[in-house]
Amino acid sequence: MTKLQKRTLRISIVLAAFLAVSPAAGAMHIMEGYLSPAFCIAWGVVCIPFLVKGFFEMKKVFAENRKAVTILAMAGAYIFVLSALKIPSVTGSCSHMTGTGLAAILFGPCTTGVLGIIVLIFQAVLLAHGGLTTLGANTFSMAIAGPAISYGIWLVCRKCNVNKRVGIFLAAAAGDLFTYCITSFQLAFAYPDPNGGVLASAAKFLGVFAPTQLPLAVVEGLLTVMIMVALENYAAQELKAIRFEK
């Protein structure tokens, strides 16, 4: 083969790969290439302030609060584990949890954002799950908006003297569910229904995600309660160090 032929062949292979590859199977995150560049950039930009704040918070933990580093590592590892487990659901399809509830309750949504984006990059690069172009949108839904709701619910539960474990359960489960609501709306903004507009489209996406996710949100809530029980029993000093417990 001549050089030119080889080159043409190579280009055609790349082109074919680009065009023929179907979106990777998996669950929940917006698939690579499914948001137009404008949306990719917009969601990315929205995330930046949260991530910057989270980064500074984390730096502070490392500098001033060595005891909390172990808990931070654990919260990050928890996201790693839970977002890798694909679980069958009542609708006959699989999805996975977010695992961000724990970090949100312990450290707030911004730090969780930084932990979450690490996991999302890992999955986008190595697992073809989610994507680099949709990283901003996925970070916003899974690592910022979901945890923000978790954190908010947790604070309200504390204020109203709800049983601590019930509060943890509610916060983690709601954060998980809310992540998927945000994902649905993100997709709806990108793909408004020609007849009904954004809302009709969002309802369609929610119809796909919500019933699948509901039982998983419950599972995530229960698991988060379990790990918090373990931490309360064995890592009380660390929880005190991050002012989680007085």
Added chain:
Amino acid sequence: MKKDAKLVIILLCLVVLIVVVPLFALKGAEFGGSDDAGSVKVEEIQGEYEPWFTPVFETALNGEIPGEVESLLFCVQTGIGVGVIAFLMGRFVERKKHEKSNTIR
């Protein structure tokens, strides 16, 4: 402590139930990813859709990641997480034991 142990066991059983029941209740269901369902919906609304960017790993491989390799990578992810949690939890538990035996003495 005993009460907590009981709670954890009950919760664990619940989790297992929630995860396992759909498998038996919906025999023959495909249990594919809900992502795929998502992209089906996109096409429903938008008509044919061609993603404008493919995952970097797939581009490098010139194709999809083989299923077994993908599950390997997911296992690696789980493994890293569980390793960190188990290591730290083990340290916490041993520390508590240590403190207890010190105060008794």
